[in-house]
Amino acid sequence: MDLYLPVANMSVNVFMMLALGGMVGVLSGMFGVGGGFLTTPLLIFFGIPPTVAVASAASQVTGASVSGMFAHWQRGGVDTRMGAVLIAGGVFGSLFGAVLFEWLQSLGQIDTVIALLYLILLGSIGAMMLRESLRTVLAVKRGTPLQARKRRHHPLVSMLPMRWRFYQSGLYMSPIAPFALGFLTGIMTMLLGVGGGFIMVPAMLYILGMGAQVVVGTSLFQILFTTITATMVHSLTTKAVDIVLALLLLIGGVIGAQVGARLAMRANPAKLRLGLAIVVLLVALRMAIGLAWRPDEIYTIQWL
């Protein structure tokens, strides 16, 4: 069954899009990430114009993170103060990202920048996760669990002025660091259609030194608001949000996310991280091939 997308100006197979949303949803529920980093490249792969793909994928991430966020909220796993600082950074980041998006579009380099950013981000984070999770899995196998890493923020962060107390995270630190982190994620949400959880979570743990019990909840809280901002900014600037496409992705995505969350409860966390690392590296590899191989389409059209 085909359905016409009014903003993308093309028709897509309904079941294909539902399946895509569902598959990404399962992964996102399982690994606690939004899944935008999978949706956007897959949509582009199915022939959706890149701008529409980026703009519409953000709403799927909103939908996937909302119920997860409420679950963490109820058990006190959201540091709202830290979240607010991250969101403030995220809002400015998305506005800056919008300017950047338009500038890159006028240069004709938006596609290349999207692909390169994906490659760099996913490649490095995937490699880091792979290393860390393999070590844990192997250590458990050998029966010598690794020493828990001492929780503290990065030395550079403690040099920043103006310290605030973040009670729920158990931190006394400058808000400039989370603001900058939020700003960077905001730019990425705008350019790549990702929530940024796969960057936010490791950054919160290893750079900000937040307690593990509030990391996922606060990251979801921040993702929720940043993707909402990105959807609004896209609706007002690029006008590329296809609400029909978003609806299809959301239906698959929100159901998949719940299924994934149930699956995750029965799985070993280190193995889950290993699985996510492999998925992330595969997407990065696909991007690398796309950049290095001769593309199918040498020519692209930009409307003036």
Add this chain to the structure above:
Amino acid sequence: MGGANIRRFGLCLAVGLTLLLTSPGAGATNDPVLVPDVSSRTIDIKYSFTGVELLLFGAIIYPDGRAPNEQTDIVVVIKGPTRPIRLREKQRVAGVWVNADSVRFGSAPGYYAVASSRPISDMLDERTAAIYEIGLNSLSLSPAEFEDNAQLRRFANGLVDLKQRQSLYLESGGSVEITRGALYRARLMIPAQVPVGRYTAETFLISNGNIIAVASRDIDIRKTGIDRFLALAAENYGLFYGLAAVALSLGLGWLAGWMFRKF
């Protein structure tokens, strides 16, 4: 759909022919006259739209009522609204394929389809084809900001090739059927990804390398219903459209969470 089209085709032809053959004014000049029609003059794009097949048909009326002895050919051209575009070309720079070169085309048709009874190069010389914009090699694209003719030709071919693979440009020689030198018909596909706007369907009658009759019809392609509403909302009411998208994602996310807690 096909059956209805054909019935309509027959009916229109019968009416058209009776009118023309019985009116004495039709043969005032010595030139033949084309009476064209299309199976639908408006194409509505709605949620279930996956493209449509257009039937273009009509009659060739000769002043003396008899087809001449020399071979005559029919060319049918459907052209969509033109828009200025910039065509970018990827090149390999430092091992990575990036957009490097570009040319601006002032008037690239969003859709262009041509059907003819014989290959175009067999019936028209290049000059005539260019004047009437007949054939994919004869599009007037109003290029600007290009370096030389070789580059321009490369880009024009690139554009045609890209659009052909998207089914937005097509050329098919030999696909117009002419019956007894008087009736013609051709089928052309309009794919789902066509741009909306006013299209023209032109019919050319060709004999001895000359165009001896031209007739044209307009076709409106437009979004209707919910799709028209959504496209307009996205374009003109970005704020409300964005809020609706956000509400939709929050609502569905919350709903799924609530449902799964219940079961």
